[in-house]
Structure formats: C-alpha cells, structure tokens
Amino acid sequence: MMLAPAAFATAPNGSSKTQTITGHLAPGAADFVYLPVEVPTGVNRISVSYSYSKPTVxxxxxxxxxxxxxxxxxxxxxGGKGFRGWSGGFRTEFSISASEATPGYLPGRVKRGTWHVVLGPYQVAAQGLDYTVKVTLDYGPDGKAAKPSYPPQQIAGTGSGWYRGDCHLHTVYSDGRRTPEEVAAGARAARLDFMVSTEHNTSSSHSVWGPLAGPDLLILTGEEVTTRxxxxxxxxxxxxxxxxxxxRARDQFFGKAAQxxxxxxxxxxxxxxYCPYVGCRWKFxxxxxxxxxxxxxxxxxxxxxxxxxxxxxxxxxxxxxDDSWVPAMGNSDAHSAPQQIGLPHNVVRADRLSRDALLRGISAGQSWIAESADISLDFKVATVPGDSGGKQRSAGIGERLEVSASTPVTVTATVSGVPNGVVRFITDEGQTQQISLPASGQGSANWLTTPQLAAYVRVEVRHPLADGSPGSGTGMGAQLQLGPMAALSNPIFLGRR
Structure with missing residues (x-):
C-alpha cells in the first residue's frame, strides 16, 4: 500500500523542516504501508517519529x-539495496545521519531522492488504526562518516574441540534491553566460547561488536528474520x-532469501x-x-x-x-534480565573456533544442547569387540555407525551436572531406556541394541519432576510426564544407509 508522498524543498544550512502525516488503516490493511518522502539536496539528517491508536478491545x-x-x-x-533500518514496535522515533544512527538503523549520508518510511500494521483492531508520522529533515553539511568495527571470524590458535555457544541473542539494536557490552559480558559469564548477534530484521549491530570480541569469545554476526x-x-x-x-509463505520469496x-x-x-505469538509459528x-x-x-x-x-x-x-536430516539447536533468545544468556546453548564439535568450522558442525548435527555450562554429556555408540568382524568401530553425535543390521552395538551416555536427573535413550520406536542419576548428578547409562532395532539413537537428560520423582517417558496423563530438559543430543544413526 502506497501513501501520498511528503515532499520537501531545499532550505538553508542550519535549518530544519517537519511534516506531519496522519491517516487511518482499516482491518485487513496490507502487511506493509509505504510513505514516500522526497528528500532534496543539502540534507544531513532525517528523523522520524510515529504514534498510533490503541483502542480497548x-x-x-x-x-x-x-x-x-x-x-x-x-x-x-x-531484497534490494535500500534498507536503512527497522525497529519494529520497540521505538517510537529514530534518526539517521552520516556519522550516527539510532540503534536498529544504519548511519550514512542522507542522499537526495525518494525515501520510504515503512509502517507494518502487525495487528489492526475492529476500530481500525489511526496513525501519525512526523518526518523532520535537518539541512547542512554531513558530519564525519561512521566507521564500522566488525568482529573477526575466527580465533587464532584454536584446534579441534567442543565449543559452547548461544546463537540467538538480542540487544538494544532491536527489541532487547541489554547493550552489546552487557550481552558480551553475559556470554563470558555463561562460560561460552562463541555467540551470534541476531537482531530482528536489521544488521545495524554488526558494526559495534569488534571491540567486544577477544581471544576468549568469538562473536558472529547474523539476523533473526521476523516474517508474518x-x-x-x-x-x-x-x-x-x-x-x-x-x-509470507504464500508469497514465494522465502526460497530466494534462503539462496x-x-x-x-x-x-x-x-x-x-511452535511459539504461540501472532506471526511466530513456522509455516515455511x-x-x-x-x-x-x-x-x-x-x-x-x-x-x-x-x-x-x-x-x-x-x-x-x-x-x-527424505534425502537429508535436519539437526536440532537450542538457544536462549535472551532479550533482557532476568532472561539468562546461554540458557540453553549449543555444544558444537568443530576443528577450530571459527565461523566456517562452527557452521559446518551445526549443519552436520555434530552438536548437543545444554541448559548451562555446568552440564556435560559424552554420547557415543560402538560395536561389541569381536562381533563386528574386525576391530571395534564407533561413532559420535551426528555421525553414522555403518555396520550390518544384526551387529550388536553398545550405546553409552555419560552425564554430569544434573542431580537426580533422568537419562533417556530415544530411537525411531520411541523411548527404549530410562535411567535415573544419583544426587551427585553424575553417572553413565548403557544399552545394547542393533541397527535393525534402532535406526538412530539420541539422548535426552531431564530434571526430575517438581515433586522430585523421575517421571516416565512412556506414561500418559493430563500433565507432562517428564521434568524440564537439561540436555538434548542430536542423533547417532545406526546401520548402512
């Protein structure tokens, strides 16, 4: 939906001009409404504020x-090149100039031409939505151009290992309440090795992470793409x-974004x-x-x-x-206190602490999810010595143990950090084993199977129920039969594909 343009004329340096645009959107309005703003030469800052009616319903x-x-x-x-910022419903005003911009927006020159303020009427009540948009242009020479400081994509000197990281985090650059400094400090406090910045629909925070990364914390850049x-x-x-x-899914653009x-x-x-909020359930x-x-x-x-x-x-x-499988991840999606950074996070096997190595590990499913850094999990499968026609063979998380369907296989999970927890082995048949951990939270679970009985095995480690009992992964009832998750692995596949 396109509104009538707001046209501005040139003006002397040091002056400013403001226009106020009002209107009404009826229920069923377009997802995005565009207000053209004709910007003349000589402008060094554009500022926008808005408000809208919020009727009682x-x-x-x-x-x-x-x-x-x-x-x-x-x-x-x-998918074009004109994007200069987005704040969703988190801010009521913003400004952009060559030297600075409101968080969520990209600094840079305010060049002559037609700009477009975009309104996203996420929800419109039966009474409709009355909006007011104020656009102010400041005239004068540009200030010094902002210089981005992007974080490095790897930490030198690291080798193969399991690295902990939270891949879904927000700051004041979208709808979070924490500053980037506070998020980086929180990641370190959670004993993470890496984190990913994922602001809603904007790349504006990418340029500030450089000074906050270090040899103890790799910071990767990303985005949470928030569609309808x-x-x-x-x-x-x-x-x-x-x-x-x-x-939306019906618009056939998602494939281009994925490419x-x-x-x-x-x-x-x-x-x-399965988030129940409007526009959050996954439809693609x-x-x-x-x-x-x-x-x-x-x-x-x-x-x-x-x-x-x-x-x-x-x-x-x-x-x-299916020709391929989709690995599981877990992240905190932390926006503000008391939400905990690193609850949960991913423990990824990578050959070095770098962007490319971590993304390969995540995509390969060579990872498991931990509620906190206090929890450890060692999960593997191996042939029984003497039963595989040669030396013992083994496989770990995200891998396949390629043996015949009748080959005996031992499944082992060693856990620490979950007092009185419950270890569950789950296959394509469902739960096959449930073992309780002692009060120390440390213990091992073992199970003997074959590929013809289990096409894959994965592990869940659960906390006990609120009453202290372990619960049952094979029970039924009106209430959940198991306690909250403490750790969750990707599968190990058994047998030849």
Whole structure:
C-alpha cells in the first residue's frame, strides 16, 4: 500500500523542516504501508517519529500493533539495496545521519531522492488504526562518516574441540534491553566460547561488536528474520549483510532469501517453531533449513512440541523418505534480565573456533544442547569387540555407525551436572531406556541394541519432576510426564544407509 508522498524543498544550512502525516488503516490493511518522502539536496539528517491508536478491545481480541522502518533512495524492492533500518514496535522515533544512527538503523549520508518510511500494521483492531508520522529533515553539511568495527571470524590458535555457544541473542539494536557490552559480558559469564548477534530484521549491530570480541569469545554476526509466518535465524551472515523479511509463505520469496543466505556461507535455522505469538509459528517448511531451534529459553510446552516434530522428521529420514536430516539447536533468545544468556546453548564439535568450522558442525548435527555450562554429556555408540568382524568401530553425535543390521552395538551416555536427573535413550520406536542419576548428578547409562532395532539413537537428560520423582517417558496423563530438559543430543544413526 502506497501513501501520498511528503515532499520537501531545499532550505538553508542550519535549518530544519517537519511534516506531519496522519491517516487511518482499516482491518485487513496490507502487511506493509509505504510513505514516500522526497528528500532534496543539502540534507544531513532525517528523523522520524510515529504514534498510533490503541483502542480497548474485548478480552481475547487483539488491539493495534504497528512496526516501523525506512528505506533510502536506492529503493524498497524485496531484497534490494535500500534498507536503512527497522525497529519494529520497540521505538517510537529514530534518526539517521552520516556519522550516527539510532540503534536498529544504519548511519550514512542522507542522499537526495525518494525515501520510504515503512509502517507494518502487525495487528489492526475492529476500530481500525489511526496513525501519525512526523518526518523532520535537518539541512547542512554531513558530519564525519561512521566507521564500522566488525568482529573477526575466527580465533587464532584454536584446534579441534567442543565449543559452547548461544546463537540467538538480542540487544538494544532491536527489541532487547541489554547493550552489546552487557550481552558480551553475559556470554563470558555463561562460560561460552562463541555467540551470534541476531537482531530482528536489521544488521545495524554488526558494526559495534569488534571491540567486544577477544581471544576468549568469538562473536558472529547474523539476523533473526521476523516474517508474518514465522521467524528464522540467519547465522554467520557476512558483517553488514541483511535479509529481507517482508513476505509470507504464500508469497514465494522465502526460497530466494534462503539462496541469499546459503550463497553467503551462512546457515538458515527456523526459530521457536511452535511459539504461540501472532506471526511466530513456522509455516515455511524445513526443506531449506540447515538446523531447527527446538529449544528456546527455559523449557516450556512449545519446546516439547518442537522436539516431537523434529523427532518425526528424523524418522522420515531413517525410513528413506527424505534425502537429508535436519539437526536440532537450542538457544536462549535472551532479550533482557532476568532472561539468562546461554540458557540453553549449543555444544558444537568443530576443528577450530571459527565461523566456517562452527557452521559446518551445526549443519552436520555434530552438536548437543545444554541448559548451562555446568552440564556435560559424552554420547557415543560402538560395536561389541569381536562381533563386528574386525576391530571395534564407533561413532559420535551426528555421525553414522555403518555396520550390518544384526551387529550388536553398545550405546553409552555419560552425564554430569544434573542431580537426580533422568537419562533417556530415544530411537525411531520411541523411548527404549530410562535411567535415573544419583544426587551427585553424575553417572553413565548403557544399552545394547542393533541397527535393525534402532535406526538412530539420541539422548535426552531431564530434571526430575517438581515433586522430585523421575517421571516416565512412556506414561500418559493430563500433565507432562517428564521434568524440564537439561540436555538434548542430536542423533547417532545406526546401520548402512
């Protein structure tokens, strides 16, 4: 939907001009409404503020909610180059100049041409949405150009190992309350080796992370792409890259966005696929996904649903219905206190602490999810000595043990950090073993099986129920039968493909 343009004339240096635009959007308005702003020469700053009506509505109905952003003279086409910032509904005003910009927006010259303020009426009540937009142009010479400080993509001198990282974090550069400095400090306090910056629909924070990275913390750049049909993470985007969000599943643009992500070497991860908020449930399918976020923040019922769906996808792969499988991830999605950075996080096997090595490990499923750095998990399978026709063979998380269907295989999980926890072995048949840990939280679980009985094995480590009992992974009832998740592994596949 395109509104009538707001045209500005040239003016003397040191002056400013403001126009106020008002209007009404009826229920069923377009997802995005564009206000053209004709910017003349000689402008060094553009500032925008907005407000909208928020009528009282009956319980169970949604009142108005409207986001805002802006595109510059290079255009507002899907996936184009004109993006200059987005703050969703988190801010009511912003400004852009050559030397600085409001968090969420990109500094740079305010060039002559047609800019477009974009309104995103996320929800429109039955009464409609009345909006007011004020656009102010300041005239004069440009200030000194802002200089970005991007973080390095690897930490020198690191080798093969298991690295801990939270790949879904927000700051004041989108809708978080923490500064980048506070998030980096929180990642270090959580004993993480790496983190990924994933602001909603903007790359604006990429340029500030350089001074906050160090030999003890790798900081990668990314984005949480927030569409009307679900959110997804673009992890490891080249610094400064931006992925468009202005589409639904029916619009056939998601595939192009996925191609852009993959061409850049980044990976695509659907986020919190069962989140109940408007626009959050995942509707795009998993064909282009490199992993899926099945655990988001403290363990809740929507995470249970995500794990169940993911497990069904593993079964499809095991049955030969799909050519590849989608690994699981877990992230904190922390925005502000008291949300904990690193609850949960991923423990990724990589040959070095670098962007490319970590993304390879995540995409290969060579990772497991931990509630905190206090928890450790060693999970592997191995042939029984003397039963595999040669020396003992083994495989770890995300790998395949290629042996005949009748070969005996020992499954072992060693856990620490989960007092009175419950270790579950889960296969394509469901839960096959459940072992309780002692009060120390340390212990091992073992199980003997064959590939003809188990196409894959994965591990869940659960806390006890609120009453202290271990619960039952094979029980039924009105309430959840198991306690919250403490650790979750990707599968190990058994047998020849």
């Amino acid at each position: 009956p319980s169970g109905l949604l009142s108005n909610s409207c986001d805002i952003g802006i595109f510059d003279e290079r255009g507002f086409e899907l 049909n679900g959110h997804y993470l673009a992890l490891g985007l080249p610094a400064g890259d931006w992925i468009d969000w202005r589409y 852009q992500i993959h061409r850049s070497g980044a990976i695509l991860v659907p986020a919190h696929p 399918g998993y064909e282009q996904a490199d992993a899926v976020e099945v655990w988001n923040g403290p363990w809740t019922a929507d995470d249970e649903s995500a794990v169940d769906t993911w497990d069904a996808m593993l079964v499809r792969y095991a049955r030969g219905r």
